[in-house]
Amino acid sequence: MDIQEKSISIEKSNGRFYTPQFIVENILDMSGYYGVGIVKKHVIDNSCGDGAFLVAVVKRYCESAKQLGLSNDEIAKDLCLYVHGIEIDKEECEKCIRNVSGVAQFFGIPSVKWDIRCADTMEVNDYNGKMDFVLGNPPYVRVHNVGESFDRVKQFSFAKSGMTDFYIVFYEIGLKMLNQSGVLGYITPSSFFNSLAGETLRKYLIKNNLIEKIIDLKHYQAFAATTYTTIVILKKAREDNIMSYYQFDEKNRIPYYIDSLTPDDFYICNNFYFSNINALHLLQKIFYNLGHCDVAVKNGFATLCDDVFIGDFDFDSAYIIPVIKASTGKRARIFYPYGKDSRLIPESEIQKDGNLYRYLLSHKRQLTKRSNENGTDAYWYAFGRSQAINDTYKNKLTVNTLLRSVSDLKLISAPAGVGVYSGLYLVGDMAKLEMAKKALMSDDFVAYISLLGKYKSGGYYTFSSKDVKAYLDYKLAYEGGLFA
Ligand SMILES: C[S@@+](CC[C@H](N)C(=O)[O-])C[C@H]1O[C@@H](n2cnc3c(N)ncnc32)[C@H](O)[C@@H]1O
Incomplete structure (x- = not known):
């Protein structure tokens, strides 16, 4: 000493x-x-x-x-x-x-x-x-x-x-x-x-x-x-x-x-x-880029009560669909009370599905405790937020939001009829999703994310849908030659 x-x-x-x-x-x-x-x-x-x-x-x-x-x-x-x-x-x-x-x-x-x-x-x-x-x-x-x-x-x-x-x-x-x-x-x-x-x-x-x-x-x-x-x-x-x-x-x-x-x-x-100067110049190109690609980046479902909505239901229902947890890539099933037009299915219809309705009623107290963006009790069995519902029947690619290196990225295809929660997803036509996947699976993307400096414990970085969109707009619109 x-x-x-x-x-x-x-x-x-x-x-x-x-x-x-x-x-x-x-x-x-x-x-x-x-x-x-x-x-x-x-x-x-x-x-x-x-x-x-x-x-x-x-x-x-x-x-x-x-x-x-x-x-x-x-x-x-x-x-x-x-x-x-x-x-x-x-x-x-x-x-x-x-x-x-x-x-x-x-x-x-x-x-x-x-x-x-x-x-x-x-x-x-x-x-x-x-x-x-x-x-x-x-x-x-x-x-x-x-x-x-x-x-x-x-x-x-x-x-x-x-x-x-x-x-x-x-x-x-x-x-x-x-x-x-x-x-x-x-x-x-x-x-x-x-x-x-x-x-x-x-x-x-x-x-x-x-x-x-x-x-x-x-x-x-x-x-x-x-x-x-x-x-x-x-x-x-x-x-x-x-x-x-x-x-x-x-x-x-x-x-x-x-x-x-x-x-x-x-x-x-x-x-x-x-x-280093090269990484900073890439960042500037991304931030100042005026190009635009037609791949959207969005947040997955927000039920505000995943314990009730997502699970291994021991019964089948027309209102239960497959879902992917973007953060882990894990597949599960979700109670999805919406039609293909994204409208909430009326309670009187859901009621006809005995097993499902009994299940919902048994969790009604828990469900009504959530804040609900519609502010009315009639929506007690709806998702807490309506985000991502419009894209359920479109082709998507899930994106997890914690990474240290390229190998941490989980980009999983969620085709029409499969939902996404707990993370981000890309939506666009198949060819563009494929190009976006290639652009994200790169050291450039990881360098860009680490530059944004949103630290998480364990050496990880996180990022938002806006961060991914800015990167894809730059990469796909310019480097991929794809102006939307
Ligand atoms: C982070 S500690 C650093 C202590 C020391 N410089 C070191 O590096 O180990 C900050 C110190 O600031 C003192 N402190 C907090 N507010 C203060 C103030 N308004 N004026 C003077 N000292 C203050 C605290 O009591 C504490 O000892």
Whole structure:
């Protein structure tokens, strides 16, 4: 155990969530907080907890200062002058001071008057414009969970759009603290890449040319909680508008370089998308494509009570048809109370089918509990939503919506008379469905879906009917030469 691990572990407590050391070290490295250049440079962690970042900062500062031959007394003065922390929780703040003191003592530095204060960072202004480095892991708390702080949070300009989060406000605070050439290095959720709440932040970062590096941790979970995170390095006074994009090597726990990008590459339709340049150009072609193919992509049946509607019924009925569960490809049977014209079969007709009607009556209470888009009790035995009913008697191809690679795709033919639920389906003539199948069963499609960044646990990505439609419109209309 080295000095840093030792001083942190002294004060670790019951399951609270801290930044692991390898993340801290990576952020410091990526921000340029190393070497003799950090001596007499101001650094702050404005939500310092028990000091995960400040312990590493103090260790690096002491090493560099000693390398330059500074005396212990001078280093003690420097640590008080140049290393700053803010933490709202008194106990955490005290732990932090004990932890950084442990590091200073290890280097033989006498008592330091630490500038680590217990305060609400949203109310601290006196570091503004003065910091060379702002480093840390700001709090992630949705604004509707922040209680009394709500009104204060909403006063920040980055908090104006959508359901914001504390971490977005901490970007604003951190940027304000930087001096004219300062560097900010945070690890935060990556949700601001494309969330409504992140819109003002994205615009600001682009307008002011602040993005120096992005290290997208993608599915990698650096913390105990399920949060998809990214390391972001922002820099003031950048000379060009090229940023470096990295992903994270889970095994060696280090970033690896992917590509150099400009906002023209990654700022697409007001959102951030990161990948290599070729994948981003494909994404732009898909997003900006004006072509259109006549394959529709839709959501399957929504009964809102699959337990009753779908199963292995032990009787036959004219109102029970085959159905495919798009998410698994599994075949089953479904009670389908509609005619070929998609109209609901009257209850008086269903009643004539004794077995079926008895079955329905035995589940009537459960069925009437559903919300029903028609808002009338007469529809108690209908599907909860009418989606997909119009396509039951057309040729379809089912599509599951969770994938990691091409081999996860389940594209199954659902011919006329077979329904689809729990996933998507394509509808169009046979030849076009065949072309669509080929287009989807490709690494390009998987690359496109992973770029959209809709993470699911287990390394999976999900996608919507709109995402598939945009891809097919591009692939089939242009590459397949099929303008509808
Ligand atoms: C995600 S933790 C990170 C702690 C530490 N920087 C680390 O990386 O281990 C966020 C910290 O911010 C503190 N915090 C939350 N709201 C704050 C506020 N308004 N002002 C200052 N600190 C705050 C929390 O108490 C918590 O210690």
